[in-house]
Amino acid sequence: MNNNDIRVMARNHGIRLWQIANRLNMQDSNFSKMLRTELPSEKKEHIFKIINEIVKERDLNTTKS
Secondary structure, three states: OOOHHHHHHHHHOOOOHHHHHHHOOOOHHHHHHHOOOOOOHHHHHHHHHHHHHHHHHHHHHHHOO
């Protein structure tokens, strides 16, 4: 499966693909289609940063309570 590293990282952190798509300002269906072909490493790094940002924001919101 193409871009399995992105999918695994998102799954391991409990992040949904639609959340990543939202950060990229695209429809989740278009993001899923984009993942069908292997992405260049620069795009992957950008997506990994987005996943980490979402995780940090989620963790901040859960620890404030």
